[in-house]
Each structure stands twice: as C-alpha cells, then as structure tokens.
Amino acid sequence: MSSExxxxxxxxxxxxxxxxFLDLQQEESTGFKLGFGTAILSYFVLRRMTYLRxxxxxxxxxxxxxxxxxxxxxxxxxxxxxxxxxxxxHASEAINQCxxx
Numbered sequence: 001m002s003s004e005x006x007x008x009x010x011x012x013x014x015x016x017x018x019x020x021f022l023d024l025q026q027e028e029s030t031g032f033k034l035g036f037g038t039a040i041l042s043y044f045v046l047r048r049m050t051y052l053r054x055x056x057x058x059x060x061x062x063x064x065x066x067x068x069x070x071x072x073x074x075x076x077x078x079x080x081x082x083x084x085x086x087x088x089x090h091a092s093e094a095i096n097q098c099x100x101x
Contacts, residue, residue: 009087009091010090010094013086013087013090013091014087016083016086016087017083017084017087020076020079020080020083020084021080023076023079023080024073024076024077024079024080026076027072027073027075027076027077028073028076030072031068031069031070031072031073032069034068034069034072035065035066035067035068035069035072036065037065038061038064038065038068039061039062039064039065039066040061040065042060042061042064042065043057043058043061046060046061
C-alpha cells in the first residue's frame with residue numbers, strides 16, 4: 001500500500017472537460033447528420049444536373065459531405081483540445097508544487 005495520496009483534479013477543470021466533451025459529442029452527431037445529408041443531396045443534384053458517371057458523382061458527393069462535417073465540427077474539436085490543454089497545465093502546475101519544483 002502506498003502512503004501517498006492520489007492526485008485530485010480541480011472540480012472546475014473536471015466540469016469544464018465534461019462540458020466540452022458533451023458539446024463535442026453533440027457537434028459530432030449533428031455534423032455527421034449534416035455531412036451525410038449533404039452527401040446524399042449532392043449525389044442526386046449531380047445526377048440530375050451533370051453527365052458524370054456514378055463513380056465520380058459518388059466520390060464528389062462524399063468529399064463534399066466530409067467537408068461539411070469537418071467545417072461544422074472544427075470549432076468544437078478546437079475548443080475541446082484547448083480545454084484539455086488547460087486541464088493538463090493546471091494538473092502539471094499542481095503536481096510540480098507538490099513535488100517542490
């Protein structure tokens with residue numbers, strides 16, 4: 001048994017990371033729905049308005065859908081990354097203070 005106490009994260013940091021993760025999950029879900037819907041819609045629009053074969057039409061619609069997904073979820077992924085970095089910074093500072101550095 002170790003006599004050392006386990007490191008306890010600050011409750012505000014834990015709440016921030018939980019909130020950011022839940023926001024990230026919501027944004028990913030909505031972004032997937034928007035991207036998938038865009039891919040399907042653009043496939044039929046390309047089918048109606050162009051004379052492309054099925055392969056290029058499918059590839060173009062998938063690329064457009066993935067771009068919509070990426071644009072929609074970029075902000076929440078960046079925010080989650082920022083919050084995670086802040087939590088790591090606070091934890092590192094607290095651990096260094098405990099170690100006396």
